[in-house]
Amino acid sequence: MKEQVDLIVDEASEVVTVGGGTGPLRGAAMDALEIVPDGAVAVRDGEIVAVDRAEALHERYEASRELSARGGTVLPGFCDPHTHPVFATTREGEFDLRARGGTYQDITRAGGGIFSSVRALRESSRDVLARGLTDRLDRFIMCGTTSLEAKSGYGLDKETELLALELLADADHVHALDIDRTCLAAHQVPPEFADERDAYLRLVIEEILPEVVERGLARSADVFCDEGAYSVDEARRVLEGAKELGLSLRVHADELAQIGASGLAASLGAQTADHLVKITDDGIAALVDAGTTPVLLPGTCFSLRIREYAPARAMIEAGLPVALATDFNPGTSFIPSMVEIVALACGLLGMTVAEAITAATRNAAETMGLPGVRGRLEPGAVGDLIILDVPNHLFLGYQLGWNPVTAVVKRGGVVWQRHDDRPALL
Ligand code: NIG
Ligand code: FE
DSSP, X not given: OOEXXXXXXXXXXXXXXOOSSSSOXXXXXXXXXXXXXXXXXXXXXXXXXXXXXXXXXXXXEEEEEEEEOTTOEEEEOEEEOOBOOOOSSOOHHHHHHHHTTOOHHHHHHTTOTHHHHHHHHHHSOHHHHHHHHHHHHHHHHHTTXXXXXXXXXXXXXXXXXXXXXXXXXXXXXXXXXXXXXXXXXXXXXXXXXXXXXXXXXXXXXXIIHXXXXXXXXXXXXXXXXXXXXXXXXXXXXXXXXXXXTTOEEEEEESSSSOSSHHHHHHHTTOSEEEEOTTOOHHHHHHHHHHTOEEEEOHHHHHXXXXXXXXXXXXXXXXXXXXXXXXXXXXXXXXXXXXXXXXXXHHHHHOOOXXXXXXXXXXXXXXXXXXXXXXXXXXXXXXXXXXXXXXXXXXXXXXXXXXXXXXXXXXXXXXXXXXXXXXXXOO
């Protein structure tokens, strides 16, 4: 008698499990992907039941639904641990300004950048924002992302920051994507508080974050600690306040300048420090000691034309469990696809394809407080997987400009499928 399951995905040239052991992968283990050739995956009640060679798996299980990978590659659904998807308008004009020599800081000083997103968001309506968010979440799914960290940060007043988090909570209920929410009320100092920064800090620490916690609207708090944003002393106050409220900490650190932000993140035991283009060797050592995960965002360097990159190799050699994210936002990374981020990590950060896949799945998932084991395909893990029309995982760094995702399975249900029988680009 065969065991009954809900779904079998088979005829995969490779099932990349990213499995084995516990916790995130570090050092050489990031590069040692566990791969099942001619593989299949069985899912029941939203959880992975088995991953094996297809022949062996079919001997033990039968399914009410079968889905063929048609010789493609099966991966865990991508986990994107850093996004800003609640906004009202795009900012392609700034991308063009940078192409003409302007810098991100110039644009911010002129009242653009985050400030322009804040103006647009405050003027928008709940319905319009909700529709925009849903459409973006659909596209994340089409790109193979099944778990997402998402931040507020374009409201910068109590009402609008809470609205952004409410929209994310609502979307999490109705949308297939699972969302780990972060309050980024300390993204910038809003213009109406430009001459009284301290008053805004108190508003964040004494009013916004406590209400966020009371209403369960976010699991984490984040601060943009950098030149032109919050100083280390200001960020420390926000992060300490957030920590006291029981929030987990994430920090935008060492993106534009080295002002000690990654050291601050480590000293407070932050879950992640993100960007890290300007991190020093001491900063890397501090992250190791603190157990803080570096989240690297190569799409942002690309979009900002910063031709300097987070030292991914030194981090991996130091034993840090490097994670990758899109930083999807209207200003500095209008890139929803983790496939593209994996390619940029290989091309710009010097990571191997295997390391980048580990960073975009298992290691990313480990920084997110979502329930269950994610970012790997092994018995007991959440049944989130994707099928790619590429014959092996090495195509991920190699092939750009074509979305290879043909099907997305979320908790054992097919939530997106590409209707196109075209074979792989070979
Ligand atoms: O991660 N660096 C700060 N925050 C975002 C950019 C936000 C924006 O420019 O709208 C980032 O790159
Ligand atoms: Fe960001």
